[in-house]
Amino acid sequence: MNRRVVPSPDLLATPSPEGWEAALTSTSLAIQLQVVQRTEEVATRGEVINGGFGCVLDGTKEADGRLTTLLSWDVNNGVCRRSWSGNKYAYETIQRAMKDDPALLVTLPNEADEQLLKKVLAGRKL
DSSP states (O other): OOOOOOOOHHHHHOOSHHHHHHHHHHHHHHHHHHHHHHHHHHHTTTOOEEOSTTOEEOSSHHHHHHHHHHHHHHHHHHHHHHHHTTOHHHHHHHHHHHHHOTTOOOOOOOOOOHHHHHHHHTTOOO
16 A cells, blocks of 8 residues: 655645644645555554654554654644745744744744844944
8 A cells, every 4th residue: 555645736835824833734645544444554564663853653652642743843843944944935934933832832933133233234344
């Protein structure tokens, strides 16, 4: 059973925080579906797979909880990195994620004043 689940290209191209959130949710669900399908396949053969970061996926409720935490951390880490690179939609999305999950605490970037930077760096050789 090798089914591939991916988010719609329309979702990924949507230039809005809602589009980003939907794409991230869709991607997370796709990953979860793939992991669950693969876990079911190997469980019938008595194998164990490693989902990365030392997360053993054995089909138990505890493994499901670990997977949910791992995916949440991984997705929010990616959104945060994009926020720090200047993506305004990622900035809005990570702010909303912090409101939704009080345990999530991310250091948000501060936008620099371009004129002040130019003034400070005007006489310096780079």
